[in-house]
Amino acid sequence: MPPEAVPRPEDLDRPRQGPGFDAVRTEFRLPAQFPPAVLAEAARVAGLPPGPGPDRIDATHIPLVTIDPPGAKDLDQALGVQRRDGGYRVHYAIADLGAVVEPHGPLDIEVRRRGQTAYLPDGSVPLHPPVLSEGIASLLPDGPRAAVLWRIDTDADGEPVEVQLQRAVVRSQARLDYAGVQADVNSADPERLHPALAALPELGPLRRALAVRRGAIELELPEQEVHPDGNGGWTVQVRRRTDVEVWNAEISLLTGMVAARMMLDAGIGLLRTLPAPDPAAVAQLRCTARDLGVAWPDGATAAEVLAALPRDIPYALALRRAATTLLRGAGYAAFDGAAVPPPDDPGHGGIGAPYAHVTAPLRRLVDRFGSEVCLALSSGTGVPEWLRTALPTLPDIMAASDLRAGKVERACVDRTEAALLAHRVGEDLEVVVLRPDPGEVYLVDPPVLARCSGPLRAGRLARVRLVEADPASGRVSFAASESDAAEISPDS
CATH class of the missing domain: 2.40.50.140 (Nucleic acid-binding proteins)
Known part of the structure; x- marks a missing residue:
């Protein structure tokens, strides 16, 4: 379950009717707690406040804010988007887990075992102890935080032209949510939008248009989530993505694409891969579109046809469901020099470009390692041996944890659906x-x-x-x- 479904404390205090999710925890063997040695290490590093130094700049003057669902505490990213001469400047601060996780220590061993945070309606099973993921490592607006700070300059069309990356100390100016920022964007008063986001309503749509031109496949199928129903039980709702959430996602994707390009240029890294849509699958989708009465103009790509579909219309939902056949075979590919070269097809078919996970290290193991690779490449110091040794182990870890997380989410939704319909x-x-x-x-x-x-x-x-x-x-x-x-x- 995604972080949008993080329950409120007052909701958790009430007895619940309908499905219990402890059975899901048991079925998928989710860990109930962290080992004592892990908690001790987390408590120790949580007591070391970040500060600038030889390898970490002071960037607390840069205007940054977080945009997350209400109730979320594991805040991976803080964002700033400004206009500049000839284009835009993006500052994207990512929680610096490399600053607090010692390679091969108890915490590192445990998070490699977990792989990623599992989200359930009645609470998450976190990747890191909450003292880190909801405390000192989270980019909360209550003080300085250690971060991996990306600066990406784009041209007027939103394409990146210059990238800088370094460790920094940052300070988030506000903890915002999607609905609130969307209301500010929609307001007739331009002063309502936080200054850190001044150019997001311009750059976000540019990046989305570029995604469609790249051939990025956006299904936009209904996303089901389990929420408290207000009466002591659970219900299923469809999550509606606001424009602000789409734009924010595009900035994250931009960062992941820039990271992937750095890795490929250097010949070392870890990519999130997905084969390009099979021509036979695209041809079948065209046939399905014809049967559904959906126009497919000559020369149009699947991405363009899907992007033009209306929401929530039966024929559109059916075509979007049929388009899932275009997105098969996702995986991870580690590579390191001539001995282990990059894959022949290093791209991500759903994004339309090579892509690497680097923006969610609090919730996903691989992002910490991706960030460390990019930091080493950016500084010119060389990728350390512990990191080279870890890279080939990560694809299997992430494949297993992705599979488990998906099954956990589906099981929670399925049980809630069944409970809602049992009397019918x-x-x-x-x-x-x-x-x-x-x-x-x-x-x-x-x-x-x-x-x-x-x-x-x-x-x-x-x-x-x-x-x-x-x-x-x-x-x-x-x-x-x-x-x-x-x-x-x-x-x-």
């Missing part, structure tokens, strides 16, 4: 048909994705019968009969 088994409900074989449908209220047997037509509304909703297993299934198929109607 046997009812006929209207759904959007996402695909016919294997059958998959989307119930809008509550937002539920589930399998469905019987005759179905993608991109249509259908009335189907709920035949199973088991909160213990999370299984939800529907069935359509021949008579249902006759009633399926197109949506305009």
